Amino acid sequence: MLKEHLVIVFAMEHYNPLGLIRTLGRCGIHPVYIAIKGRGAASSKSKYIKKVHYVDTAEEGYQVLLEEYSSMPEKPFVLTTDDDVQSILDMHYSELKDRFIMYNAGADGRVTEYMNKKRILEIAEKHGLKVLPTVTTDRGVVPENLVYPVITKAISPVEADWKKNVFICESEEELREAFEQIACQKVLIQKFVEKKNELCLDGFTIDKGQKSFIPMGTNYNYLIRGYYSPYMTAFNFENEDILSSLDSMLAEIGFEGIFSIEFIIDQDDTCYFSEVNFRNSTWNYIAAFIDMPVPVLWCEAMLTGRIDKNWKRTFPENFTAMTEPIDYKIRVEGGRVDLAQWLVDFKTTDVPFYLDPEDPEPFRAMVNNWRVFS
Missing domain, CATH: 3.40.50.20 (Rossmann fold)
Structure with missing residues (x-):
């Protein structure tokens, strides 16, 4: 079909x-x-x-x-x-x-509406998910009663160079200094926590968000302050309370498509909702290695109108994935591990994102232009 x-x-x-x-x-x-x-x-x-x-x-x-x-x-x-x-x-x-x-939510601009970080945090909290204290402000205007540290973000991922608007500020003075470098006019300021880890959930919805399939979660194998890690472990996520809240949130939005949903895990193991990426994520490629090809399953579900529970597979224990050039730059060139240890991790990772002996040219292109891809 x-x-x-x-x-x-x-x-x-x-x-x-x-x-x-x-x-x-x-x-x-x-x-x-x-x-x-x-x-x-x-x-x-x-x-x-x-x-x-x-x-x-x-x-x-x-x-x-x-x-x-x-x-x-x-x-x-x-x-x-x-x-x-x-x-x-x-x-x-x-x-x-x-x-x-x-991918759509049934009306012009509705997905883009929920790309707005403040908007998606509001609806997440409405559906029972925990969120960190958050305010929005104009660039240069320091809100009253902030509790530091805070992290600044662009209000939307479609802002130009939105990643360059991320600053961790320990004081009002540092926030004012960050405003001088931030490019976006509207700034989201959120309480910053020293995370124990992050959680990313990958899946898809059909039938205007009424049916969902979330077969995979990932945690990071080491942490980068204020950013994600390119070396991770995948597993089956089974927290029914969180899954139920996500189901109801996605149904209200009316989204049908592939998504990834991100959480910050605090030191006390509290999961704080962060955002939804309303498009294919890098990480769902991992699921294809245990016979869960998420994009193919979504296409099939869109044609048939149903999600087959038999599609779900069990991840082996300690099932890892690595973005090779970025991980090498951060861990080896950054002095976190020596080359010998990195090579062990590289050779034993279950899912390299570039290396594939059956499709070798992308890996060769990456190696030949290493600095561009790292």
């Missing part, structure tokens, strides 16, 4: 679409790739791609999507890995819904 539909991956060059493309390819689905040029090409080197369109911007890619693929006999699937690409499709949902099967 699925092979009658073209699958289009619309994404920036990155290891996230590489995992997505490989997941599809191993299931016999060779996607078209609308590749937004990044610092280097690796994912577009995969043997599983049917055709590549290289574009300079998401807007140019959107025009390729319309001009080349909007009149197919069967509606193509469009799978995204980037917030800005997902937002463009979301803002044009009414124009696209009869031409493509894509």
Whole structure:
């Protein structure tokens, strides 16, 4: 059934679409790739791609999507890995819904609405999830009664260079200094906790959010203050209270698509909801290694209208994954471990995000342009 539909991956060059493309390819689905040029090409080197369109911007890619693929006999699937690409499709949902099967929340701009960090925190708290104290302010305006330390963030992931707006501030003086470097006009300021770990849950929804499948969680194997780690362990997540809250939240939003949901774990093991990424995440590639190809299962579920409980698989104990060049830079060049220990971890990791002997060219491209990818 699925092979009658073209699958289009619309994404920036990155290891996230590489995992997505490989997941599809191993299931016999060779996607078209609308590749937004990044610092280097690796994912577009995969043997599983049917055709590549290289574009300079998401807007140019959107025009390729319309001009080349909007009149197919069967509606193509469009799978995204980037917030800005997902937002463009979301803002044009009414124009696209009869031409493509894509992640959506049933109305123009509704997914983008919940990309707003303040908005998603509000609805998460409404559905029983714990959230850290958070305020929004204009850049340069220090809210009253802040308890330090705090962390600053862009209000939305579609802000230009949003990651550069992240600062951990121990005092009002440090916050004022951060404002001088922050680019976004609206700033989210949140209580900062020294995390014990992070939790990321990967899955998908169909039927306007009424049915969900969340087969995988990940924790990080070492911590980076205020950021994620490129070396992790995957497992089956079974906390029914959290899963029930997520189900009701996603149903209210009306989202159908692939997602990842992030939590901060405090030192006392409290899970604080952080955000939802309304697009394919890098980490769900891990599930393909135990016969749970999340993107393929979502496409199938969208066509049949059902989620089969038999799709769920059990992760082996200590099932690890690694983003090789970034992990090497942080741990070896950063002095956390010596090269010998890193090589042991690299050789024994269950899921390397670049290395694949059956699809070697992306790994070679990464090695040949190491500094770009690390």
